[in-house]
Amino acid sequence: EAGVTQFPSHSVIEKGQTVTLRCDPISGHDNLYWYRRVMGKEIKFLLHFVKESKQDESGMPNNRFLAERTGGTYSTLKVQPAELEDSGVYFCASSQEGFPTDTQYFGPGTRLTVL
């Protein structure tokens, strides 16, 4: 069974540019999560999809971040325009729906550097 995949693995952009990160969850997982780790800080939750619906987006930093999950399969996270403080590693995770205590499986992350 394929795990969670993320693309690209690295992205270097300049301040003000746009970047789109992609996450493909494990097949059959209805839950999809985005997290971010800024250097020197803890991993922080960004948002949670159940199928194509945003269940919880309380962690999204501001309106420069837009997450979508059309069709309930893969998800994209767009940052527009990017700022220096957006640099970090963006992790995606997925889990099955219906478990009382779901386990989140993580992708390798996308390292974003904003210059």
Add this chain to the structure above:
Amino acid sequence: AQSVTQPDIHITVSEGASLELRCNYSYGATPYLFWYVQSPGQGLQLLLKYFSGDTLVQGIKGFEAEFKRSQSSFNLRKPSVHWSDAAEYFCAVGPLGAGNNRKLIWGLGTSLAVNP
């Protein structure tokens, strides 16, 4: 406020030595608890998890963790460390039970170096 503390940012041990990584949490309800590991160039891999029952949990790669409610701790242990265990280790907590709130709260991580 909900939080996870991993007091040790960096630990160095010798190969073959025992290891204990500390994790303390502050959580309003009974949490479920995880340890993840991130090896260089890899994603976050689940080592073990605690939901209920036996407070000593066995995981992959020879790791175990013990949940101590009275101390709000979930320390990770391994009796004999291998060079391949060098990685960053993360403790995380989440809400027990179904519902809308599924997000995990994370510690800062502990970076483990293993001397030959």
